[in-house]
Amino acid sequence: xxxxxxxxAVTGASxxxxxxxxxxxxxxxxxxxxxxxxxxxxxFMRYEAREMEARIKDATEKGKAVSCYGPELxxxxxxQSVFRTYSENGHGKIRRAINTEEHATRFSKSVGxxxxxxxxxxxxxxxxxxxxxxxVVSETWTRRKMSDSHNPIVKEERRGNxxxxxxxxxxxxxxxxxxxxAINLEWIQKIHLDNHRARLCxxxxxxxxxxxxxxxxxxxxxxxxxxDINFQRVPIVDTSxxxxxxxxxxxxxxxxxxxxxxxxxxxxxxxxxxxxxSFMSRPNTMVIPGGEMRHxxxxxxxxxxxxxxxxxxxxxx
Numbered sequence: 001x002x003x004x005x006x007x008x009a010v011t012g013a014s015x016x017x018x019x020x021x022x023x024x025x026x027x028x029x030x031x032x033x034x035x036x037x038x039x040x041x042x043x044f045m046r047y048e049a050r051e052m053e054a055r056i057k058d059a060t061e062k063g064k065a066v067s068c069y070g071p072e073l074x075x076x077x078x079x080q081s082v083f084r085t086y087s088e089n090g091h092g093k094i095r096r097a098i099n100t101e102e103h104a105t106r107f108s109k110s111v112g113x114x115x116x117x118x119x120x121x122x123x124x125x126x127x128x129x130x131x132x133x134x135x136v137v138s139e140t141w142t143r144r145k146m147s148d149s150h151n152p153i154v155k156e157e158r159r160g161n162x163x164x165x166x167x168x169x170x171x172x173x174x175x176x177x178x179x180x181x182a183i184n185l186e187w188i189q190k191i192h193l194d195n196h197r198a199r200l201c202x203x204x205x206x207x208x209x210x211x212x213x214x215x216x217x218x219x220x221x222x223x224x225x226x227x228d229i230n231f232q233r234v235p236i237v238d239t240s241x242x243x244x245x246x247x248x249x250x251x252x253x254x255x256x257x258x259x260x261x262x263x264x265x266x267x268x269x270x271x272x273x274x275x276x277x278s279f280m281s282r283p284n285t286m287v288i289p290g291g292e293m294r295h296x297x298x299x300x301x302x303x304x305x306x307x308x309x310x311x312x313x314x315x316x317x
Contacts, residue, residue: 006085006089006126006308007172009038009134010180013069013186013220017233021179022130024297028305029128030163033193037124039084041131042097044079046072049112059134060211069132069215076167083172084118086127093117125309135170135223174308175301178227182234185249186241207245229300230259233290254290257281258300266300294301 008025012018022038029036045068047055052073059066067074087091095117098109107115120127170176181189185211194200194208224230233256235249260266263284271286272278275296278288288296 004312006174006312007087007129007307008126008175008177008308009083009129009131009169009173010177010179011129011132011134011136011223011227013132013216016184017189018130018179019180020294021231022128022298024294025128025305027300028298028302032302032309034125034304034305034309035123036126036128037094037120038128038130039082039094041074041079041129041133042084042099043095043114044075044131045097046075048114054127065214066209067212067215069212069219070137071167071219074133074139076133076169079133079136080167080169082170083127083129083169087172087174090120090122090124092120092127094120110164125312126305132220133169133223135173135176135226136167136219137170137222137226138167138219170223175304176223176227176229177301178224178230178232180224180230180232182232182239182243183194184239185233185235185254188239188245188248191211191243191245192248202243226261228261230257231293231297232257232259251290251293256288256290256293256296258286258288258296260284261288263293271299 010018010021010025025036028034045052052068055073056066059072068074073186082092082094095115096103098104098107098111098113098115101111103109104113106110109115128228180186180243190209191202194205195202233254235254237249237253239245239249268280268286272280275288275292278296279287281287286296292312
């Protein structure tokens with residue numbers, strides 16, 4: 001963490017809703033006149049889209065599980081380096097993935113490629129990350145396939161305790177926000193998103209979900225134990241079989257469960273007054289209507305960001 005150069009990260013699996021959270025933070029930054037550098041996790045993938053697809057296909061044919069959640073396709077070391085360097089001196093090199101035709105035209109690149117690495121501008125107030133690995137903590141893992149004619153599994157085995165192999169991105173983040181829908185809701189969202197964007201059928205997406213499950217368990221889920229605040233959207237309609245759900249539950253058909261890692265830092269009576277129909281289910285857990293999530297983000301996070309920036313400006317003086 002850094003007093004002079006704050007790092008804020010919003011982390012969650014693909015399709016979890018981190019982009020909605022980013023929009024809320026952009027509004028806070030505009031209101032507080034904060035010059036933020038925005039980076040996205042896609043920029044830290046190891047390979048361009050075509051090569052990544054080829055590597056996943058090759059691994060699948062060899063009976064291995066490789067996914068966009070794990071270190072085979074993500075450069076955790078580079079992400080950690082950017083966070084560390086920025087927290088120390090406000091500098092670092094970043095790039096962005098080209099995911100749309102608009103960006104391809106703008107940067108004279110092809111969809112699925114990357115921009116060149118470039119320096120972070122020297123006059124930013126903070127670094128804001130949105131992606132899947134803003135709080136990833138991992139050691140070097142090696143996969144060992146266990147043979148069982150009835151139930152083949154993949155076992156994750158640690159390769160020693162060498163300090164050089166440990167990745168701890170979370171240690172450099174001053175405010176870490178987790179966005180994690182209930183798992184059935186997350187699957188429903190992914191199925192519908194894949195169908196809309198890539199015209200994939202539910203069966204194909206289901207196969208992808210299963211292929212990614214090991215990496216999801218090891219590299220996504222543990223982040224939500226180290227986040228400062230978690231926002232978990234929970235449907236209040238039946239999602240018992242996500243693979244046949246016709247519609248994604250709407251905000252009005254959901255509640256949001258907010259977990260605070262250090263509840264003593266928050267004025268809950270004030271928050272309850274400001275967030276409509278909210279209540280405390282535990283001393284560290286608030287429940288709000290689904291439609292209040294963006295408002296809750298602003299109410300809860302704006303004072304934290306203001307303090308971070310005030311302290312950073314004092315530290316630079």
